[in-house]
Amino acid sequence: MSKIVQPIGQKRLTNVAVVRLKKHGIRFEIACYKNKVLSWRSGVEKDLDEVLQSQTVYSNVSKGILAKSKDLIAAFGTDDQSKICLEILDKGELQVAGKERESQLSNQFRDIATIVMQKTINSETNRPYTISMIERLMHEIHFAVDPNSSSKKQALEVIRELQKHFPIKRSxxxxxxxxxxxxxxxxxxxxxxxxxxxxxxxxxxxxxxxxxxxxxxxxxxxxxxxxxxxxxxxxxxVSVHAEGDTSVDHYDDHEDVPPHQPKAPADAVQQLSERIEKQTLSTGNANVEGDVKQIKCSTCNAYVGDSKQYRDHFKSEWHKHNLKRKTRQLPPLTAEECLADMETDDSKSDLKDYSF
Structure with missing residues (x-):
């Protein structure tokens, strides 16, 4: 009977985020925890042990093949794997699965369209476009998202390109x-x-x-x-719009909204305010009208309604903003305080774009 030999020299890593860097014609990889690489690069995560699964440099993470010391010295000038891991983490390319990449590109496309909507108006009516109209126009100019570039920079490029084909201008x-x-x-x-x-x-x-x-x-x-x-x-x-919405005769023929009804608020801050109002009930008050039981969100320290409203609340800007504050160990804000805080942040951020 033949003897079965089991491989014992390989360390296989699965369910990891791989960061890859090619240097001197040699590929180097490190194994990281999922969703931690971007947090590290944005400065939210400070603990390197929370990012790296092991401070080891691989030539192939999925097969558990370690990088050779002579290759490390030739490419990085040192074989100190801790320093090399930091360089790969900062300069390397994050490898993501197809569906995950598609989801990231879709979310960034939406972010870019939102920025374009907030910063532009119809040059003929001085009214803002809706988000669905902006996305449709972006598809018409065949815009492709660059995952390595910031959403705000790409939004400014989109505005310049749209101005060549449609009646649109900076508000x-x-x-x-x-x-x-x-x-x-x-x-x-x-x-x-x-x-x-x-x-x-x-x-x-x-x-x-x-x-x-x-x-x-x-x-x-x-x-x-x-x-x-x-x-x-x-x-x-920072952005002035006329009252109401722009005319959509030429760009929104198939929209299932009667022409006499406005489809979006004239201002992005007003839009955020209305969304928050729909999802916000009285904070700190557990008593409700009737027999409907309210569920409390521990992140926002507020009662947000029944199970459906509770799920919708998790998608709200209010909850997301308090979630960011929680990671920085800051106390939660009420819906009104959140709205004011986000409006202030947006105003400060927009000042950086006035040179365009």
Missing amino acids: PMRVRLTLPRQNSSSLMEQLNAWNASIVSKDESGSQLSITCELEPGLYRDCDALLRSLQGRLEILA
Whole structure:
């Protein structure tokens, strides 16, 4: 009877996230825990032991084949596997399965479309497009998501491309300009050159205050002009939309919504507010009308309704925002506080884009 020989020199790793780096023509891999690589790269996760399954460098993780010391020295100049793991973790390519990659691309496509919707309006009606319309236009220009580029940067590229084919433009920002009255003539001349829309003027003593709307790309130039004129600039709104929704005659022929009904709020913050209001019941009050039993969310420290509302609550921006705060060991916010906190974060983030 023949003898069966079992392999004993291999260490097989399964159900892991593999980060791969090719250097000097040699492939190196490390085994990480799922969903931890992106947390490490974004700075949320600080403990390396929570990211790496083992501080070992492989040439093939799935087969458990270790990298040779001479290959490590040739490629990295050292055989210190801890240092090499850090370099691969920071510079390597995360290997994901087909369905997981498809899900990530789909979510990023949606994120990009949301940013485009928040930053643009119809140039003919000065009203915002809906998210479904933006996604349809992105499909028409054959936009492909780049997983290695940020959503905000790709959204700005999408806006430029859409402007070549459709009536779309960046939504203006509303600012208040305050400066000495004797310097106002130079400012007014420049505002006319920028085609800025004057909302109001207010004279108080020797100071003149002008509220106007202008293109976000002119923010830096306007701020520099105000400084040279001994004035100051104050942002009132990062995105201004007209009331209601844009006309969809040309781009939304198959939408199952009557034309007289608005399909989306005019402002993204208002949209978030309405979603939160639908999913929010009184916080801290367990008594409900009738016999419906409320379920409490421990993350948000609030009662959110029955089982269906409880499931919907987990998809809400309120719950997601408190989940992020929980990872940073911060106390949960109420729905109203969450809305204000997210609006403040978005305003600060948008200031980085005014140079485009």
